[in-house]
Amino acid sequence: MAIFSSFVMDRNDHSFGFSFAMEKMKREKVITTLAHRSAVNRAVDYIEDNICEKLELDRIAAEANLSKYHFLRVFKTLTGETPIQFINRIRLEKIASILLSRPADDISSIAAEFGMTDLSAFSKAFRKQFGISATQWRNQHNDFSPDEELFSRTKGLKEVLSSHDSLYISDYNVENKSIELITVESFTVEYIRYTGSYIRTDNLFEEIWAKLYAIADVRGYMDEPEFKTLVVYHDDPQMTPADKQRLSFCITVPDKDVSNSLDRLIIPGGKYLVFKFELPQEKFILAWAWVMNWLPGKAYEPDTRYCYEVYTESQTEGLMGIDIYFPVRTSV
Numbered sequence: 001m002a003i004f005s006s007f008v009m010d011r012n013d014h015s016f017g018f019s020f021a022m023e024k025m026k027r028e029k030v031i032t033t034l035a036h037r038s039a040v041n042r043a044v045d046y047i048e049d050n051i052c053e054k055l056e057l058d059r060i061a062a063e064a065n066l067s068k069y070h071f072l073r074v075f076k077t078l079t080g081e082t083p084i085q086f087i088n089r090i091r092l093e094k095i096a097s098i099l100l101s102r103p104a105d106d107i108s109s110i111a112a113e114f115g116m117t118d119l120s121a122f123s124k125a126f127r128k129q130f131g132i133s134a135t136q137w138r139n140q141h142n143d144f145s146p147d148e149e150l151f152s153r154t155k156g157l158k159e160v161l162s163s164h165d166s167l168y169i170s171d172y173n174v175e176n177k178s179i180e181l182i183t184v185e186s187f188t189v190e191y192i193r194y195t196g197s198y199i200r201t202d203n204l205f206e207e208i209w210a211k212l213y214a215i216a217d218v219r220g221y222m223d224e225p226e227f228k229t230l231v232v233y234h235d236d237p238q239m240t241p242a243d244k245q246r247l248s249f250c251i252t253v254p255d256k257d258v259s260n261s262l263d264r265l266i267i268p269g270g271k272y273l274v275f276k277f278e279l280p281q282e283k284f285i286l287a288w289a290w291v292m293n294w295l296p297g298k299a300y301e302p303d304t305r306y307c308y309e310v311y312t313e314s315q316t317e318g319l320m321g322i323d324i325y326f327p328v329r330t331s332v
Helices: 002-049 057-064 068-079 083-101 107-113 119-130 134-141 155-162 204-219 281-294
Strands: 176-184 187-195 229-233 246-252 263-267 270-279 300-302 307-312 320-331
Touching: 002 057, 002 068, 002 083, 002 263, 057 068, 057 083, 068 083, 083 107, 083 119, 083 134, 083 300, 107 119, 107 134, 119 134, 176 281, 187 204, 187 229, 204 246, 229 263, 246 263, 270 281, 281 307, 281 320
Parallel strands: none
Antiparallel strands: 176 270, 187 246, 187 263, 229 246, 229 307, 270 320, 300 320, 307 320
16 A cells, blocks of 8 residues: 555656646747747847848848857748848838839839849849739839829728728728928837737737736836837838738837846837827728828828837827828928
C-alpha cells in the first residue's frame, strides 16, 4: 500500500512538473512572438520613414535588433512577405496613389521619387501588382465628371463602403464642420498595430482601446493637457488588399516618459489639412469618404507622411468628434 501511494505521488509530481514545463514553454513562446512582432514593427516603421530612400537589408535588420537571416525568417512569418516584397508593394501603392493626385506629373518622375528609376522594371512591377499599366490606371481612376455623387469617384473605397450594409450610406448625410491648413509639431505615441480589413463587425477594436486606456490611466498620461487618442492609417484601402491594411491605435506619450512597454512611433510634423466632423462612431469611415471625394482637383499636393484621425468630445449626444489629418506638401 505504501509502495502504491509512493507511486501515485511520484506520478502526480511528474505530471505537475510536466504541466509546469508546458505552461512555461507557452509563456516563453508568447513572449518571443511579442518580441518578434515588436521587432517587425520597428523595421516597418523605419521602412515607411525612408520609403523614398535607398533601403539596405542590413540596416533594416539592425533597426529590428536581429541578425539579417533571423530577421528575414521572422519578417516573412509575421507579414507573409519578404522585406523586399513589402518594400516594393508599399512603393507601388504610394506611386499609384500619387498618379491620381498629381495627374499632370510624368509617371517616370513619380516612380523615380521612390527609387524606381528603371522604367521597364517599374512598368512590369506595376502591371503585375495592379493588373494594368500605370497609364491605364491613371486614366481609369481619373475618369469622372465634377457632378458625380459622393463616394462614386473612389472605386476602391466605394466597394469597401458598399460591402458594409450597417453604414446605411445613402441614408446618412455627412457634414464637414471646418477645413484648416495648419502646421503640426512632431509628437510621440505608443501604439498597438492591427493588420487586416479597416472594417470589422466584432469587438476587436474596442478591446485594443480598452488596453491602451488602461495603460494610459496607470501611467497618468490622461492627466496630461496634451493627451490625445488617435488612429494612424498606414494604407489606402483603394490600393492595399484588405488582409494587408494596417492601423496603429495610438495614445500620446509625454516627452519626459521613458517607460517603453509598447512600441513607439514619432508622428512627423509639417503641414496638414485638418477636416473636422461629428459623427456616430460606426460611421467614421464616411468622413474619410467625404475627404477623399473633396480632395481631387484641389490645390494641395498630398505628402507621404501618415494620415491619421484624432478623437475629440462632442456636445451632441450619440456623436463623437473626429479630426482627420491629411498631410500636404504645398499649397498653390
